[in-house]
Amino acid sequence: MRSGTYRYGTERLPAAARTADLLRSIVGATRWTNAAQLLTLLRGIGNELAGIGGGGGNGGGSGNRDPAIGNVIRRVMYAARDEADRAPVDDDDDDGGGGGGGGGGTKNSSSTRGGGESFLSSMLWAHPRQTAVGASHHRRMRSGSGSVGMISESSEHHHYPPPSTTTSSTQVYPPHYYARRDDLRPSVMEAIQEMISELEDLHKNINEQALQHIHNGEIILTYALSRTVELFLKAAAAKKRKFQVIVCEGSPHFGGHVMARSLAEAGIDTTVIHDAATFAIMARVNKVLLPAHAVLVSLANGGLIAPSGSNMVALAAKQNSVPVVTVAGMFKLCPMYPHEGQDTLNDLISPSTVIDYRLMGDPVLSEVEFANPVHDYIPPQLIDLIVTNIGGFQPSYIYRLLAECYHSDDWEAFE
Amino acid sequence: MSDQSAPSSCTPDEKNAATSAPSAKNAEKKEKKAKPADLVIPPKKPKLSKAERRALQEAQRASKAAGGGEGGGKSSGGRGAVDIGGTGGDSGALPATSGGGDGPTKGSRAKSVNDEEKKDTVGGDERDSRGRVSGEDKTISLFSHLPRPKAPSEILNHLASISSYNLQSNFMHPAIPTLGHLYTTHSLLGGNARCRAMLQTFALLLQSYTPPSASRDFRHDIDHSLLKPAFQYWTTQCRPHSVSMGNAFSFLKLAVASLERELEWDAAREILLESMEAYVTERIEYAGKAISRHAGSKIQEHGDVVLIFGKSEVINRLLLDAALVDKKSFRVIVVDARPLLEGRDTLAILARAGISCTYILLNALTYLMMGEVTKVFLGASALMSNGSVLSRVGTACVALLANSNHIPVLVGCETYKICNRVQLESITGNELGDPEEVACTDCARVGPSNRWNEMFDGRGGGGEETSEKKEKYVLADWKDKPNLKLLSLMYDLTPSDFVTGIVTEVGILPPSSVAVLLREMGG
Numbered sequence: 001m002r003s004g005t006y007r008y009g010t011e012r013l014p015a016a017a018r019t020a021d022l023l024r025s026i027v028g029a030t031r032w033t034n035a036a037q038l039l040t041l042l043r044g045i046g047n048e049l050a051g052i053g054g055g056g057g058n059g060g061g062s063g064n065r066d067p068a069i070g071n072v073i074r075r076v077m078y079a080a081r082d083e084a085d086r087a088p089v090d091d092d093d094d095d096g097g098g099g100g101g102g103g104g105g106t107k108n109s110s111s112t113r114g115g116g117e118s119f120l121s122s123m124l125w126a127h128p129r130q131t132a133v134g135a136s137h138h139r140r141m142r143s144g145s146g147s148v149g150m151i152s153e154s155s156e157h158h159h160y161p162p163p164s165t166t167t168s169s170t171q172v173y174p175p176h177y178y179a180r181r182d183d184l185r186p187s188v189m190e191a192i193q194e195m196i197s198e199l200e201d202l203h204k205n206i207n208e209q210a211l212q213h214i215h216n217g218e219i220i221l222t223y224a225l226s227r228t229v230e231l232f233l234k235a236a237a238a239k240k241r242k243f244q245v246i247v248c249e250g251s252p253h254f255g256g257h258v259m260a261r262s263l264a265e266a267g268i269d270t271t272v273i274h275d276a277a278t279f280a281i282m283a284r285v286n287k288v289l290l291p292a293h294a295v296l297v298s299l300a301n302g303g304l305i306a307p308s309g310s311n312m313v314a315l316a317a318k319q320n321s322v323p324v325v326t327v328a329g330m331f332k333l334c335p336m337y338p339h340e341g342q343d344t345l346n347d348l349i350s351p352s353t354v355i356d357y358r359l360m361g362d363p364v365l366s367e368v369e370f371a372n373p374v375h376d377y378i379p380p381q382l383i384d385l386i387v388t389n390i391g392g393f394q395p396s397y398i399y400r401l402l403a404e405c406y407h408s409d410d411w412e413a414f415e
Numbered sequence: 416m417s418d419q420s421a422p423s424s425c426t427p428d429e430k431n432a433a434t435s436a437p438s439a440k441n442a443e444k445k446e447k448k449a450k451p452a453d454l455v456i457p458p459k460k461p462k463l464s465k466a467e468r469r470a471l472q473e474a475q476r477a478s479k480a481a482g483g484g485e486g487g488g489k490s491s492g493g494r495g496a497v498d499i500g501g502t503g504g505d506s507g508a509l510p511a512t513s514g515g516g517d518g519p520t521k522g523s524r525a526k527s528v529n530d531e532e533k534k535d536t537v538g539g540d541e542r543d544s545r546g547r548v549s550g551e552d553k554t555i556s557l558f559s560h561l562p563r564p565k566a567p568s569e570i571l572n573h574l575a576s577i578s579s580y581n582l583q584s585n586f587m588h589p590a591i592p593t594l595g596h597l598y599t600t601h602s603l604l605g606g607n608a609r610c611r612a613m614l615q616t617f618a619l620l621l622q623s624y625t626p627p628s629a630s631r632d633f634r635h636d637i638d639h640s641l642l643k644p645a646f647q648y649w650t651t652q653c654r655p656h657s658v659s660m661g662n663a664f665s666f667l668k669l670a671v672a673s674l675e676r677e678l679e680w681d682a683a684r685e686i687l688l689e690s691m692e693a694y695v696t697e698r699i700e701y702a703g704k705a706i707s708r709h710a711g712s713k714i715q716e717h718g719d720v721v722l723i724f725g726k727s728e729v730i731n732r733l734l735l736d737a738a739l740v741d742k743k744s745f746r747v748i749v750v751d752a753r754p755l756l757e758g759r760d761t762l763a764i765l766a767r768a769g770i771s772c773t774y775i776l777l778n779a780l781t782y783l784m785m786g787e788v789t790k791v792f793l794g795a796s797a798l799m800s801n802g803s804v805l806s807r808v809g810t811a812c813v814a815l816l817a818n819s820n821h822i823p824v825l826v827g828c829e830t831y832k833i834c835n836r837v838q839l840e841s842i843t844g845n846e847l848g849d850p851e852e853v854a855c856t857d858c859a860r861v862g863p864s865n866r867w868n869e870m871f872d873g874r875g876g877g878g879e880e881t882s883e884k885k886e887k888y889v890l891a892d893w894k895d896k897p898n899l900k901l902l903s904l905m906y907d908l909t910p911s912d913f914v915t916g917i918v919t920e921v922g923i924l925p926p927s928s929v930a931v932l933l934r935e936m937g938g
Contacts, residue, residue, distance in 0.1 A: 257890045261890060272902065309777065376782070
């Protein structure tokens with residue numbers, strides 16, 4: 001498992017990629033026979049990683065708070081649910097799956113009916129936490145489901161205890177998840193593999209859109225260090241677009257220095273400025289490119305978690321009517337709402353970069369508070385475009401993509 | 416050459432083509448060639464001006480010499496980089512020259528072409544920007560209208576030349592370069608401090624001044640030999656003057672001009688010294704007290720959280736008065752920004768006075784601003800007549816954030832800093848700082864003049880330490896890297912919409928009243 005120490009400006013992509021690899025090996029190696037077991041397994045992994053420091057959400061791990069890890073797991077869970085909801089390829093008969101047999105029987109009758117049942121049951125199971133009050137309640141819900149074939153058999157199955165005990169509420173799944181499905185494994189593995197290859201091709205897909213957004217003669221402002229933005233700009237420069245880049249240095253971490261160096265080496269005309277000069281220079285800037293630690297979505301939100309200081313840049317851009325473009329992979333899409341405002345997914349790290357410890361030794365200065373947050377929350381009104389590997393979207397549209405990426409049951413999976 | 420011959424050979428053909436009917440392709444060709452022949456043919460040799468011809472020669476010479484020697488990114492970057500100075504037409508004639516790798520000779524020849532064409536300096540920068548002439552190639556076109564900051568080596572050379580300068584006929588009082596050196600090394604910062612120092616130096620100069628001969632009017636002589644050279648020296652050789660300095664200097668010239676002709680020098684000197692004294696006392700000291708009183712009334716007894724930026728004499732005074740004299744209890748958040756990190760001085764002053772403080776850098780501003788800040792106090796270097804505020808770089812960002820969170824912003828500024836200029840944004844009137852300040856990321860630096868201290872320490876034998884430090888910086892070798900520029904600005908302009916009120920010694924005014932105040936003061 002990864003250690004949770006936080007380094008500013010680390011790329012999210014390697015963490016996400018390794019999570020996907022980890023999932024592949026665990027899911028491949030573990031024995032699980034039905035979707036419920038798989039989902040519980042995944043949830044357990046998610047909680048473990050959140051405990052170390054991934055997954056995001058409040059309370060959980062200290063330090064890292066990397067939501068990308070949780071997102072990857074959620075994607076796989078969504079794929080698993082998707083597969084489980086689909087009719088099985090072959091008819092499997094099994095002992096433990098009496099309900100499954102019944103379910104399979106009904107499913108065998110017509111795939112559409114199976115689809116209809118799954119929709120019905122998914123409607124019923126839309127808010128599983130509410131149904132987890134007790135098994136009796138459980139039974140009541142099931143008896144209300146109206147599909148006769150499932151009731152009698154499924155009553156034998158509700159005593160399946162969910163294996164994970166760490167979650168505060170026991171997660172229950174729709175009954176057909178408990179059916180044994182041997183065909184699930186290859187399709188889930190395939191889904192994980194797709195996820196891995198999406199992560200591998202992430203920058204390639206994002207950079208294909210570089211030419212749409214970067215044109216000759218533009219002055220582009222960017223803030224601090226971001227691998228995604230850097231590759232985006234280099235892709236445009238490689239296609240012979242001539243533009244200038246102004247990089248804010250991003251104190252106190254000075255990611256901007258590293259970024260500027262790298263861009264200059266790629267032949268892009270780069271200027272480094274202090275963060276304080278952002279507003280001053282904004283009058284001449286044509287476009288602002290911001291990186292994102294996470295893109296927050298819930299309902300109509302579309303705000304960003306970005307490096308600390310980006311909110312100021314976005315505000316200055318808004319004031320001068322300069323478009324703000326965020327470049328981020330889809331794996332950064334987080335199904336959470338910024339309830340805590342600026343504290344969402346944020347951390348206060350050591351002030352050693354803000355003021356030197358030698359100066360802080362002064363007894364007078366030891367009474368002084370210092371604050372060094374890592375991230376800023378940028379509200380969606382300040383963002384004009386989010387460029388992802390599946391295309392460019394406005395922030396108010398991003399919530400629609402949620403439904404394609406994650407299942408609503410998994411949104412608060414790891415808190 | 417071929418062009419010239421073509422139409423002449425074409426003309427007889429053209430007639431044939433018109434009559435006969437050759438193949439379509441030939442007809443097309445002939446038609447195209449025929450078109451210019453139909454018109455009144457201007458002489459085929461293009462009318463190049465002398466400069467353009469030279470440029471063409473340069474291009475041919477360079478393309479022969481360049482061979483494959485173009486650093487791809489370098490020259491293409493140089494050629495294609497946007498020329499904000501508006502000399503887009505320049506790039507057409509010069510791209511080949513930018514590829515030329517042969518050194519100084521090309522550079523100088525290209526430079527002369529440049530001068531001849533009287534284009535913007537950017538073209539010249541891109542052409543010889545192999546890092547050979549450090550400092551020149553790193554000019555940023557956006558700010559080419561501003562004087563370049565002095566590099567430390569230049570200052571040292573200049574100082575060395577002063578001593579020989581004094582031996583010549585034009586004697587320069589040693590106080591002048593002394594003060595100038597303080598300005599250049601950023602040892603003396605802040606509008607009030609610089610202005611006071613300037614007036615003190617002028618007082619010193621006046622005391623040691625003797626009028627030449629009785630016949631000449633010493634008023635003119637003072638102006639000509641004392642005031643103007645000193646001021647020009649400071650502005651051109653040291654650091655561009657601030658608005659406060661400029662206004663004080665105008666006042667002084669006016670005072671000199673309004674002396675009566677028949678006065679004896681001693682009496683005149685007394686009058687001048689008194690009026691300078693009065694200027695400082697009234698317009699700086701008393702104004703500061705009045706501002707402190709007006710703004711202090713806006714601080715509540717308990718529970719205010721005041722945000723300030725950088726270091727401002729007026730603001731420090733008002734906070735100290737509120738805490739120590741009026742015994743109000745409030746918290747202060749000190750926001751600081753690179754490169755000058757003046758906020759540390761403010762922090763020391765306020766913390767020692769017992770005010771509970773928080774210190775952050777500019778990036779953390781969003782985090783703190785949304786919660787608890789109740790008011791923002793900012794200092795100013797100058798007030799423009801349209802109500803916008805020229806202040807230390809970063810002030811505009813603070814005002815912007817405060818405005819978007821609906822937090823009132825009060826700017827404390829004496830009336831003598833009001834300038835009758837109008838400025839729309841921060842680029843038209845600004846000052847360039849030392850670009851090395853951007854590269855040097857050491858947060859332990861204790862003061863703005865650190866680079867000078869480092870340099871002198873290095874000479875004194877602490878050289879190893881400083882060179883080690885230098886290697887740690889990511890951008891330590893920025894001068895050698897093509898395409899990389901560093902920009903350090905000293906000021907920025909806060910638009911008047913962000914300012915809730917301007918606190919002056921006459922009261923708290925809305926930004927729109929600044930022009931009225933200027934008029935009332937007779938500016």
